[in-house]
Amino acid sequence: MFQNFFKSFSPHDVGIDLGTASVLVYIKDRGIVLREPSVVAIDKKSGKLLSVGDEARLMLGRTPGNIVAIRPLRDGVISDYDVTERMLRYFLQKVVGKNLFRRPRVVVCVPSGVTEVEKRSVVEATCEAGARHCYLIEEPIAAAIGAGIDIGKPRGTMVVDVGGGTTDIAVISLGGAVVSHSIKVAGDKFDEAITRFMRRKYNLLVGERTAEDLKINIGSAFPRKEQVFMEVTGRNLISGLPKTVRVGSDEMIEALEEPVQQLLEAVHLVLEKTPPELAADISDSGIIMTGGGALLYGLHRLIQEHTKVPCYVAEDPDSCVAIGTGKALEEISVYAETAVFDYKRGM
Known part of the structure; x- marks a missing residue:
């Protein structure tokens, strides 16, 4: 039905893996051109956008009272529409440019369980951010294509x-x-489980980034041949002072048991x-x-x-969903006749 229309995609059309933790942008014939955390830092008084992506992630847990670092997507869906739209606009302008005559058509990945209201929110935010048209593809289908x-x-x-x-x-x-x-239940819930474990076992309060580092470096769902260790510093909940403990990978199995x-x-x-x-x-x-x-x-x-x-x-x-989005873009005439795209008309 949309085969002829899809064949007219320009080189500036993009695929976006709009993830809770990170955003990956794929440009047709160029591959993945951007991979940054989905974090935005905003001045609370003026509402000014201070930084997006890697720079904003460094501010998590380290901002003064007038600055807030926000993750505008939670559990795979938009939790803050305005901030998501501004973040998308920033990323699109970064990879495509600010020329309004080159407004791209965009394919965005969404979780398979999202509601029609949540889908509409993604489409509207993407179009407001500068997309000419927006198309949705479910993440597991994009992941399969990318794999x-x-x-x-x-x-x-x-x-x-x-x-x-x-x-x-x-x-x-x-x-x-x-x-x-x-x-x-995914990466964020793994981080939260590690935070709770550190509080419960060591009376140690660790931040979001520290919990993620533990997950990446020694996180385990299955026993390793040789246990690995990592030193972690946080705030002792009893004394209120900084404290460093040595944590092993076997402890991470216990910490992650519930979400796994x-x-x-x-x-x-x-x-x-x-x-x-x-x-x-x-x-x-x-x-x-x-x-x-x-x-x-x-x-x-x-x-x-x-x-x-x-x-x-x-x-x-980590890149399968974004790669799959890109492949769907590049073979649009093939996938246009299947159930791959949930077509949404844009601006």
Whole structure:
């Protein structure tokens, strides 16, 4: 229906992985040109935008009273519309330029479980930020494309995309999601679980960035052959003074037990709802994991042990959704006739 229209995409059309933790921007024929945290720093008195992305992330937990560092997306959806629109405008102008005659058409990824109201919010924010038209693609479908899977075949493929705010699980066949499920348990919930663990076990209050560093450096969902350690400094909740403790990777298994268990249950639920023929395909080809959360040590091994189905981490899992968006852009005439795009008319 939109095949001829899609063929007219210009070189300035872009794909955006609008994530809770980070934003990745893909420009047709150029690849990923921007990868920055989805954080914005604003002066509370004047409302002036002070910094966006990497610079704003450095301010998290370190701002004076008149400056606030905001993450405008929570659990995979927009929590602050105005700030999201300003952040998108900044990123689009950074990669495309401020020339109004080159307003791009934009494909944006959204979690599979978002409502129509949340979809409309993404579309409107993107168009207000300077897009000429906006199209939506569900994250697990984009992730599958980015992982190099031919989603157009009549064969079942299961994708588990563990992002910052949501984990999207889908069984894909013939270009569409046959069964899908989205839970608000992902990287952010891992960080929160680590923060609670440090408070409970060590009476130590650690910040958001410190919890994330623990997750990245020694976070584990499955026992390692050799335990690794990391020194962490925070505020002692009893004395109120700075304190440093040595934390091991085995402790991270305990810290992350609750969110990891919720993720396992969600994977199990999707497999239970999968038609038998597609389940047989998945049993042969395995489960593909994408997203930054897929890099948590041993998570794919734990899923494999739990489901008895082979589980693999895609190459460059953190970029799969953005790459998939870009591939959908570059092969628009192929994907336009499938259920890949949830078409939304822009300005």
